[in-house]
Amino acid sequence: MFKLRYIALTILVSNLLTACNDDSGSTLAPVNERVDAAIAELRSELVAPAEGWRLEYQPTPDAGIFFMLLEFDNEGEVRIQSDVVANEGEFFNQTIPYRIDNSLGLELVFETFGVFHHLFELDQAGFGAEFEFIFQRREGENLVFQSKSDISTPTVITLEPASSGDANLFSRELAGNLEQFGDLSPQALVSVAPSQQVILEDLDVSVFWVFDPSKRNITAEFAGNGRTRQEIIDNGGFRLIDHSTGYSMINGNLVLQEPLTFVINRREITIGQITLNDFEPNGGPSLCAINAETTPKYDGFAQNLGSVSVVNSLISSRGNDFQENVYQINIDFLFDGDGNALIDDGIIGDLFPNTGGFVMFYGVELVNEDIPIYSLGLILDDGEIYVREFEETSTEGNLITLSFTDTFFHSDTAAVGDEDKLRQITDEIFSGGEVYAFDFPQDDVFRLFNPCNEYEIFLVR
Amino acid sequence: MKVISKRLLRLLWFFPAITVMVSACYPDETLNAPVNNQGVQLDSDLDIFIEENFTKEFGMAIRYRFVDRYVDPGQRVTPPRLETVQPMLDFIQEFWIDPYLEVENGEEFFRGHVPSEIVFLGGLIFNEDGTVTLGTADAGAQITFTNVNAIDPEDFDWVTLQLQTVYHEFAHTVHQQYKLPNAFETISPSGYTSAGSWFTLNDEEALIRGFVSPYATSSPNEDFAETVAFFLFDSDFMEEFMTDEEDCQDDDCVSRNEGRERIRQKLNSISDHYQRVTGVRLEDIREAIQAKL
DSSP states (O other): OHHHHHHHHHHHHHHHHHHTSOTTSOOOOOHHHHHHHHHHHHHHHHHOOTTOEEEEEOSSTTSOOEEEEEEEOTTSEEEEEEOOOOGGGTTTEEEEEEEEEESSSEEEEEOSOSHHHHHHTHHHHTSOOOSEEEEEEEETTEEEEEESSOSSSOOEEEEEEOOTTGGGGOOHHHHHHHHGGGTTSOOSSSOOOOEEEEEETTTTEEEEEEEETTTTEEEEEEEEESSSHHHHHHTTOOEEEEEEEEEEEETTEEEEEEEEEEEETTEEEEEEEEEEEEEEEEEEOOSSSSSOOOEEEEEEEETTTEEEEEEEEOOOGGGTTOOSEEEEEEGGGEEOTTSOBHHHHSHHHHHOSSEEEEEEEESOOOSSTTSOSEEEEEEETTSOEEEEEEOOOOEETTEEEOOEEEEEEESSOOOTTHHHHHHHHHHHHTTTSEEEEEEOSSTTEEEEEOTTTOOEEEEEO | OOOOOHHHHHHHHHHHHHHHHHHTTSOOOOSOOOSSOOOSOOOOHHHHHHIIIIIHHHSOEEEOSOOGGGSOTTOBOOOOOHHHHHHHHHHHIIIIIHHHHHSTTHHHHHHHHOOSEEEEOSSOEEOTTSOEEOOEEETTTEEEEOOGGGOOTTOHHHHHHHHHHHHHHHHHHHHHHHOSOTTGGGSSTTTOOOTTOGGGSOHHHHHHHTOSSTGGGGOHHHHHHHHHHHHHHOTTHIIIIISOOSSOOSHHHHHHHHHHHHHHHHHHHHHHHHHHHHOOOHHHHHHHHHHHO
């Protein structure tokens, strides 16, 4: 029995020793040599295509497509061409350093600020773009990478060898023109994506969508019969649509990734692509009732739908929760069109410097029956309120029409001349008599936007 | 005493022997493979300039190419634009390095205390909790400049962000190496805030407690660094913190002046400490900096 154990142990040791032999007859190279070889191999693949790589970059599932061409060289630089309009075309054609690391696999890092970093920084770096990618695999001629910085559902990008004609596909002029539609939308604190009215001219139908050129997505909100706001109201009003999609711009076309389909007048309408070819920076209608403010206009056509016009709009469902209630705000949150607080560099500071807040009684009957149920004005530093009445109104979509009366209410006693000052303040802030309400990314907070002077008033319900 | 049987002894002998044989099967691999292989070295004029003027000159590496270990996991940052790096180098040379080189014993002090790594970031640091970090440093080993992409030496706010960060962080090296001045903590003993609550104070409340800023109340070390940074950078320091308001008519005014007295004591203490342990007169550095601003 004793001998048998030793025989078994001898066999075990022999097996272990023979297991050391490499069947292939060669030893594995040291780690650093293998890493260097893997990096060199990936780099040689990145620099190989004669026309570089084509990338249709979609940073998040909600975003649209950013079209890019990338040309890597052996000296650690990459030329990136893109259709991203920002900083006077900085990202149209840029060369920056890149690096291939070995960490969580082979990582492609764009080392200094470029188009990927610009997208990464959107929304206080919360948009979801990236500039570090982990190499995943080869798919035919393509190279597939995955985002390193996405925590869940990492973005996957596919580099495809570019062809000589790909550089002609950039739609930078279209992208730049569409950005101009954002000039007349609320900008204070957090900018609001503009709304557009897409007029299907041949069908006499309008579609209203929120158009976000920085993230390249569209959220369709309404459709209606007619071309003007009044025509649409007279023809049955706004019919809700709820459809969001990213878009791309290729060869002068605005292409919806998920075509928009809706029914109106018993007809199903699908918008998948619009060719926009005639831009007039000042061709659109004024959004202010009293001034001829200029807005842009794009004309084009869509397959099966005929002529299409795209103009600015402020009609949106993003503020239709602004209904009868009491709203107030610290006085620091009323801004002019340049973003200056009206208490610091504006009419409130000039006429009522000792003001602490702003209040709006919107259709609310209060305990104190002397306070007009439709009125707005100031909360003074001593706690007194001083408001001016406006005629009964309601929110139509997100539009509030204000017509002031000469009735004032002061919770104490107004000084001589104060009534005239409050009249001046309310007339200036609400000149034109129409404001549009928009949600703020925080519960119960809204902003009112006046298209005539671009003043913005934040209000808390 | 516990007795081990002969049988067990034989088995114990075999286990180490087998272990040695099994481990001997692995190829001879080095353990010093780099964590981050920098890959292609771009020997640009900029890299050569950095190597000559910062790395070799002061032993200070300038990191402008993005490496994610420079920030904590969860912090979202971007690298700087390539074209901002040289102007940023010129900026820190002029406003941080040169003032030390110009004063007596300043060069020796600077070379002996310079952090090993300077990191440039393009924008601000966005944290997971929605807050934004303006500047950061790591125990004197690394100083991080944020918002380099917005470089504008004519923009007071931008200059303030950069210089207060670097003077503050560089001041930490002094108390880290030589401790705080004697009895420094006793000058405003009850003024320090509990952990994480400094931001509940405003500037005036901090002054009344005897501090140059709310952040200075967070600890004696931060008090030391903030006082140095404000003294070096703030052109109104003398008027704001060293000179009492005259003809005080209310209690707040009296309290502010009492706070100023504490700040005067702190500054004297810090100034003496600098002179004694580094040979540098803090007043000379302030003068050199103010001449450039």
